[in-house]
Amino acid sequence: xxxxxxxNGAYVQHRDxxxxxxxxxxxxxxxxxxxxAIAGRRLLDEEPHLDRLGHSLSELGIxxxxxxxxxxxxxxEVARANRVSNGLVYLQVSRGVAKRDxxxxxxxxxVLVITAKSTxxxxxxxxxxxxxxxxxxxRWKRVDIKSTGLLGAAINKQKARAAGAWECWQLDERGFVxxxxxxxxxxxxxxxELITRPTGHDILAGITRATVARVARQLQxxxxxxxxxxxxxxxAREAFMTRATSIVTPVVRVDGKQVGAGAAGxxxxxLRAEYLRAVGDSEPFW
Ligand code: PMP
Numbered sequence: 001x002x003x004x005x006x007x008n009g010a011y012v013q014h015r016d017x018x019x020x021x022x023x024x025x026x027x028x029x030x031x032x033x034x035x036x037a038i039a040g041r042r043l044l045d046e047e048p049h050l051d052r053l054g055h056s057l058s059e060l061g062i063x064x065x066x067x068x069x070x071x072x073x074x075x076x077e078v079a080r081a082n083r084v085s086n087g088l089v090y091l092q093v094s095r096g097v098a099k100r101d102x103x104x105x106x107x108x109x110x111v112l113v114i115t116a117k118s119t120x121x122x123x124x125x126x127x128x129x130x131x132x133x134x135x136x137x138x139r140w141k142r143v144d145i146k147s148t149g150l151l152g153a154a155i156n157k158q159k160a161r162a163a164g165a166w167e168c169w170q171l172d173e174r175g176f177v178x179x180x181x182x183x184x185x186x187x188x189x190x191x192x193e194l195i196t197r198p199t200g201h202d203i204l205a206g207i208t209r210a211t212v213a214r215v216a217r218q219l220q221x222x223x224x225x226x227x228x229x230x231x232x233x234x235x236a237r238e239a240f241m242t243r244a245t246s247i248v249t250p251v252v253r254v255d256g257k258q259v260g261a262g263a264a265g266x267x268x269x270x271l272r273a274e275y276l277r278a279v280g281d282s283e284p285f286w
Contacts, residue, residue, distance in 0.1 A: 004081040006074055006114035008065075011081060019111050024104060025094030029149030031111075032056035033092040036075070037244040039122050039276070041085050041284035043075065044244065048207045053093070055205075056145045062095050065112035078114045080286045087118040088245050092148060122247055126264040126272045129250030130166035132185075132241075134230050135159055137170035137178045137202075144201050153181035167241060169230065169254070176227035178202050183241035183249075184209040187228055188267050190237050198225035208242040208275070215274045221267070230255055238265035248272040 003014035025031030034053050037044040050068060057064060066074065075089050096108030138152035156168035160181070167180040177185050178197060184206040186196045194216055199205040213223045233239050239251035239259045248271045250264040 001083065003115075003117075004078065006078050006112070008111055008113075011077065014115065017113070017115070019094070019113065020097040022100060023094050023097050023111055024108075025092065025111065025148055027100055028102070029147055030060070030062075030104070031092055031094035031148040032060065032062070032146050033090065033148055034146065035244055036089050036091075037122075037247075038079055038084050038087050038089060038116070040280065041079075041286055042280065042282045043079075043089065043285065044279040044282075045207045045211055046072070046075075046282070048210065049244070052146065052205065052207060053091070056147065057093065059142070059145045060095070060147075062093060062110055065093050065110040071112075074112075074114055076285045079116045082116045082118070084116045084118050086121040087116060089114065089116045094148075119245070122276065124273050124276060126248065126250050126269050129252035129262075129264050129268075130241075131164065131253035132167045132169050132180070132239075132251050132255075133160050133163045133165045134169045134171055134177070134255055137172055139170070142201050143178075143204055144199065146204060157181040165253070167251075169233070171230070172202065172227070174227075175229055177230065177233065179204065179206075180241050180243075183243035183246070185228075185233075185251075186212075186240050186242065187233050187236035188238040188240075188265065189232075192222065192237075194221055194223045194267075195228050195232075196223070196225060197227050206242055206244075208244050208247060211278060212242050212248060212271055212275055215278050216271060219270065219274065234259060236260065238268050240268045240271075247275055 005014045005017035034049045036049045092113045094111045160168040169177045233254045234257040250268045252262050
């Protein structure tokens with residue numbers, strides 16, 4: 001079955017899907033994106049992802065490429081056309097195509113691209129966990145805007161992989177963890193407090209982060225939004241990361257030091273299972 005992509009109103013073969021060389025997304029990273037997980041033919045946390053897209057677009061003064069119901073429909077069409085029961089849908093909106101100039105002309109038509117792909121269904125079990133390394137945060141100062149300017153993140157993710165780790169926890173100038181390159185960072189202290197950095201311009205307001213915080217509070221866990229250091233993470237009872245496409249994933253090594261028992265902890269496992277329950281009640285779309 002051929003993969004299908006959506007490019008500005010047309011459903012096309014994935015291998016032929018293209019935008020123009022003077023798309024501002026290509027030349028300036030003047031584009032924003034979202035990744036929404038699909039599980040059991042359901043889009044997980046769709047509305048908050050679209051709300052965050054709205055934030056990214058409005059911070060950059062880019063218009064919605066489609067009205068929201070039409071965008072919801074297009075996301076489903078691409079998922080359906082690719083028979084994605086479990087996986088993700090990716091959408092990107094660039095400011096549009098224009099002669100290369102830092103200052104964009106007024107009235108550009110945004111370019112919308114949507115793709116989807118299948119992945120294994122998310123397991124309720126949290127798995128063995130992953131290792132993370134740390135490195136200075138190389139990114140720009142508005143990472144709350146989910147822009148396609150991902151070079152700093154890509155460099156740090158490659159650094160992690162070269163070190164045999166899955167993720168890189170990035171550090172601000174004071175040595176506090178901002179977040180992973182594609183995930184939010186959390187620890188559980190020995191006092192039983194869940195710690196994650198507050199939202200602001202220096203992290204992406206993760207949708208999974210917000211849902212996990214809500215679920216945790218419902219479970220009577222204390223969530224404290226404050227920065228933490230690598231030393232604190234290494235000495236924590238549990239550590240984990242959150243992101244749409246892997247939900248809640250245990251972090252069992254930080255810069256080579258084992259965290260807790262070096263395996264998924266009870267709280268991580270509970271939060272993962274509760275997250276799946278919390279987001280699994282929408283209507284299947286095909
Ligand atoms: N931080 C960054 C930098 C990310 O790229 C992502 C993945 N989109 C996240 C956090 C997690 O966000 P979400 O839970 O919305 O996937």
